[in-house]
Amino acid sequence: MNRAAPLIAAHFLRARWRWQTLRGPRLDRYRERHARRIVAFARAHSPFYADHWRGHDPIEWRNLPTIDKQLMMANFDRLNTRGVRRADAEAVALAAERGRDFRPTLGALTVGLSSGTSGHRGLFLVSPWESAAWAGTILARTLTPRREPTRVAFFLRANSNLYEGLGGRLVRFRFFDLMLPVADAVAALNAFDPAFIVGPPSLLGFLADAREAGELRARPDRLLAVAETLEPQDRARLETVFAAPVGQVYQCTEGLLALSCPSGSLHVQEDLVAIQYEPLPGDAGRVTPIVTDLWRRTQPIIRYRLNDVLQLDPAPCRCGSPFQVIAAVEGRQDDLCHFLAADGTTRPFFPDTIRRAILLASPHILDYRATQERPGHLRVALALPPDIPFAPIADEVRANLTTTITGYACRPPDLTIEEGIPPPRRA
């Protein structure tokens, strides 16, 4: 932590400078230079990319063949530049999840399981330098510098090195488990008195209830919504109840993509990622992003096609930043599920908890879809490779979900497990 703090501070200053300085042609040149640099690095150090791009001109990086999560995972061992084997990384990440040991590392690298937008299992590797850059940049673009260290309360389903590293003179950081009962979270927040609360919108909603009921006395002057989509009506309510601005982070395994500015617009972090936008056929105004991370070298992310659907805002932001504004992130329509407590009341479960209970059941699950038709019930559709029998995997998923849900003092859930995912309904 002591070594991380100066590194975070250095990234904080650099990120602030880039935000204030990079404009127009200067930003274009900066991005071009870094994109070429990361492509050259990946070509030299990642056997997968060297093969994948064979016969293509690396200078024309915008036209290189794309990858997606499935391709990235299938070639994990040869894609990362540290020679980490997928089996080793997965074993570390799964053991950490199951044992609730929140410090999964392989050597100096942090290993994480993706809680991304689709059910595809994803693994990420982050070096200490990369996690300091992540933390420094988020802080540079969301915190207002003060004399005293800012107290930040960070609500996550599971802790990891990535988040633990945020400590020092700039910020005092405390982690709260998402599954902490709301009354306990409120008591802890009252004692900690954070200036800044980070958590999923659904959790922030519960805190707003507690604030309205007079139970939550902490008076944060800023909130940041992560991991789930922040709906406009939820944001409006949070801002009214807390009398504070509510920001939003758009990120995933693939790194930090966009952050809210002080004017409340979600800006693509143009100095961190180069995003190309592919129009959706027959859907004017909606695009799919292809992401090139300009910085991550441990697991280079280059021309990576995300499943998300974005609406871009053509108008410049009133904050003055030329960074592209995302009007809406669609396709991350996760909702809370409710299960029945022993006393007959219902208890909310966050999408990430359900997602992990399903994905951790078996490494064979390629994709899943979970829907709830009534409290206490869950319908789960699983996509498996053709050579894997369905019944044993379904039993594993059933057992894992039951253990997870009853582990929070709820009755065993009514589960329907189906083979194969029906095609999505387009809104």
Ligand SMILES: [Zn+2]
């Ligand atoms: Zn702005």
